[in-house]
Amino acid sequence: MKKFLGFIIKEFISIFRDKRTMVVLFGMPIAQLIIFGFAIRNELNDATIAFFDQSNDYMTEQIKQKLVSSNYFKLGANLQSNGMIEEAFKGGKIKEVIIFEPNFAQKLLKDGGAKIQIITDASDPNMAQTLLSYTSAIIKDYQTSLNKQSDLAPIIQSEVKMIYNPEIRSTYMFVPGLIALILLLVCALMTSIAITKEKEIGTMEVLLVSPLKPIEIIIGKVIPYLLLSFFNVITILILARVVFNVPFVGSYILFFFIALIFIMTALSLGILISSVAQTQQAAMMMSLAGLLLPTIILSGFIFPISNMPLLLQWFSNIIPAKWFLIIAKGIMLKGVGFDHIWKETLILCGMFLFFILISIKKFKVRL
Amino acid sequence: MTENINVISAEKLTKRFGSFIATNEITFDVKKGEIFGFLGANGAGKTTAMRMLTGLLTPTSGKATVAGFDVYKEAEKIKKNIGYMSQKFSLYEDLTIKENITFYGGIYGLTNAEIKEASERLLNKLKLQSSGAALLSSLPLGWKQKLAFSVAVMHKPKVVFLDEPTGGVDPITRRQFWDMIYEEAYNGVTVFVTTHYMDEAEYCDRVSIMVAGKIEALDAPKELKRIYNSDSMNDVFIKLAR
Numbered sequence: 001m002k003k004f005l006g007f008i009i010k011e012f013i014s015i016f017r018d019k020r021t022m023v024v025l026f027g028m029p030i031a032q033l034i035i036f037g038f039a040i041r042n043e044l045n046d047a048t049i050a051f052f053d054q055s056n057d058y059m060t061e062q063i064k065q066k067l068v069s070s071n072y073f074k075l076g077a078n079l080q081s082n083g084m085i086e087e088a089f090k091g092g093k094i095k096e097v098i099i100f101e102p103n104f105a106q107k108l109l110k111d112g113g114a115k116i117q118i119i120t121d122a123s124d125p126n127m128a129q130t131l132l133s134y135t136s137a138i139i140k141d142y143q144t145s146l147n148k149q150s151d152l153a154p155i156i157q158s159e160v161k162m163i164y165n166p167e168i169r170s171t172y173m174f175v176p177g178l179i180a181l182i183l184l185l186v187c188a189l190m191t192s193i194a195i196t197k198e199k200e201i202g203t204m205e206v207l208l209v210s211p212l213k214p215i216e217i218i219i220g221k222v223i224p225y226l227l228l229s230f231f232n233v234i235t236i237l238i239l240a241r242v243v244f245n246v247p248f249v250g251s252y253i254l255f256f257f258i259a260l261i262f263i264m265t266a267l268s269l270g271i272l273i274s275s276v277a278q279t280q281q282a283a284m285m286m287s288l289a290g291l292l293l294p295t296i297i298l299s300g301f302i303f304p305i306s307n308m309p310l311l312l313q314w315f316s317n318i319i320p321a322k323w324f325l326i327i328a329k330g331i332m333l334k335g336v337g338f339d340h341i342w343k344e345t346l347i348l349c350g351m352f353l354f355f356i357l358i359s360i361k362k363f364k365v366r367l
Numbered sequence: 368m369t370e371n372i373n374v375i376s377a378e379k380l381t382k383r384f385g386s387f388i389a390t391n392e393i394t395f396d397v398k399k400g401e402i403f404g405f406l407g408a409n410g411a412g413k414t415t416a417m418r419m420l421t422g423l424l425t426p427t428s429g430k431a432t433v434a435g436f437d438v439y440k441e442a443e444k445i446k447k448n449i450g451y452m453s454q455k456f457s458l459y460e461d462l463t464i465k466e467n468i469t470f471y472g473g474i475y476g477l478t479n480a481e482i483k484e485a486s487e488r489l490l491n492k493l494k495l496q497s498s499g500a501a502l503l504s505s506l507p508l509g510w511k512q513k514l515a516f517s518v519a520v521m522h523k524p525k526v527v528f529l530d531e532p533t534g535g536v537d538p539i540t541r542r543q544f545w546d547m548i549y550e551e552a553y554n555g556v557t558v559f560v561t562t563h564y565m566d567e568a569e570y571c572d573r574v575s576i577m578v579a580g581k582i583e584a585l586d587a588p589k590e591l592k593r594i595y596n597s598d599s600m601n602d603v604f605i606k607l608a609r
Contacts (some may be wrong), residue, residue, distance in 0.1 A: 006473025010462065017461050202455025209421045209451040209528075210474045211443065 003212060007220035011194075015224055024190065029182045029232045030239065036174040037244050047131055048076035049096040050088050055104035063116075063142050067098070072134050089121050096120045096131045108146075172247075175240040176328035177301030179233055180321040183259070184266050184295055186229040187222075189287040191270030195221050196283040199274075222267045229266075233259050249335035258331070258341070261348045262324040268355035269320075275362040295321040323347050372399040373432075374526055374557040375420060380429035382415050389415040391580035392429065397526075402548060402558045404571030404588075408608045411577040413561045414530065420559070421528055422446055434525040447476070450519035454531035454561075457515045460504040464495060467503055468518060475522035489517045509540030513547060520551050527551065529560040533567065545570050565601040574600070576607050583607050 015021050053060050067073050076094045079085060088094040099117040108114035118135055120128040198204040207217050240246040269291060277283035296302060298312060299321035305313055316322050323344040330336040375397035382389045390412040397403040407413045418424040420433050422442035431438045434448040458467045465486060472482035490496050493513055503511065512532060520527050533541045545567065552558050560571070568574050568588060575585040584591055584607055588600055595603045
């Protein structure tokens with residue numbers, strides 16, 4: 001036991017003494033959270049729009065007022081002619097132009113219908129889609145309020161409610177995904193590099209000749225990363241709470257338990273990689289191309305799995321982070337208990353066992 | 368101080384990798400306190416033989432014991448009784464000299480008091496008393512190798528295996544390194560050393576020369592020179608290995 005403890009202490013000294021490792025371990029999670037939290041957002045705030053109002057009556061005024069005061073839009077320009085529309089888009093700032101036809105209020109009241117044209121800049125399709133849906137929602141809302149005032153025939157109204165993430169804030173989605181990504185980075189990437197490093201500089205041979213058992217060497221190598229990744233999970237959760245107000249409705253104990261299973265899965269992947277890779281570079285390439293990239297793209301972290309082609313949907317099943325994400329979102333945002341996530345948990349456990357068995361088989365005890 | 372007790376004995380020890388025979392029925396004994404030189408061209412099977420004796424590889428056939436323990440069944444006991452220093456560097460560059468000593472002392476099961484005592488003795492001998500807290504990476508290569516050797520024998524093993532310990536080291540430091548080897552051998556530690564330097568082969572009590580997986584010659588350097596009618600071990604080696 002003392003032998004083993006000495007090994008872990010040595011590992012910690014190595015980690016804390018290496019600046020690059022420290023940056024990856026502690027700087028990266030925080031930097032990524034800030035980047036994902038602030039920069040990459042699907043929802044919009046203050047999108048610049050322009051009006052081309054050919055009517056200028058009290059109704060168009062009310063609609064414009066309602067749009068601009070919604071927080072989602074801010075007024076960029078009031079256009080005076082059709083010709084100015086394209087110019088406005090070309091300037092790049094204006095993302096949407098709303099055109100009211102002449103005599104808007106009059107037509108609406110007398111003929112029972114008036115037209116609004118919405119033009120969006122679809123060079124960014126997601127943005128255009130979101131803008132459009134926000135605009136239509138606001139206009140619809142205005143229409144409803146009109147109908148209430150005049151006693152027209154009741155119209156069937158559908159009321160949409162987004163639950164668990166009512167404002168559709170993307171940070172809510174990014175935090176669980178980010179935790180998965182960081183854990184994979186720290187556990188799989190850093191562990192595989194740490195083990196191959198010993199192979200590369202030749203100390204692994206000395207360790208294997210020593211009375212330390214191979215299993216002690218492996219466990220000794222991974223324990224520091226296990227502890228540090230827990231520290232990372234806690235940091236991300238605190239930052240998410242304090243900086244981005246991401247709620248956490250479920251049980252922390254359950255969450256840490258699941259995180260532990262995911263960490264062990266990632267560690268077993270790291271050991272597997274190090275048993276195949278001979279150099280640190282090879283280990284890094286394998287982790288980046290084989291683990292991080294598929295995790296970012298196929299885990300549902302950024303792109304919804306249900307929108308993928310069937311083949312990729314099947315493929316996403318073998319990505320551990322996918323299952324962790326389902327569980328993490330469930331616990332954090334919906335507050336579900338173990339009875340709702342036991343299937344996913346079981347899958348993660350199965351993956352862990354599978355990977356650790358292969359790596360034990362692969363890890364050449366006798367070089 | 369060679370005594371007439373076999374510390375290493377190998378009988379028809381063989382290792383195959385598929386159809387390739389890395390070591391082919393090698394037979395030899397090494398006595399207690401002996402400095403045994405294990406020579407051979409690159410790829411002659413030295414490293415494979417050494418790995419079998421240190422418990423890193425299981426032999427395909429043949430018998431071998433190290434420090435009285437069987438290489439098949441008692442590899443764990445062998446590991447406790449040997450020291451090892453590899454041709455690649457064996458210490459951690461990112462630890463200080465003292466941390467390296469503490470670490471290796473720890474994995475060989477030395478108590479804290481023993482480690483403290485050994486580390487003082489060791490630093491004194493190497494005249495590194497004032498550099499204990501310096502990172503290993505700040506030491507020149509020759510010093511690192513001397514330190515690595517001292518660490519490899521710190522737990523007083525019965526046998527120490529040295530795999531090309533002086534590669535890339537200047538002649539003066541090599542001479543000092545061999546003085547350290549002599550001192551350990553005098554104290555009864557058996558030294559099993561591979562090398563490419565033929566002047567070092569002359570320092571050994573006995574030398575074996577491996578060619579293509581077999582031991583072609585095994586005797587004291589003086590005898591080998593006589594048998595092969597050569598002035599130096601260099602000539603002997605070239606005559607055999609060609």
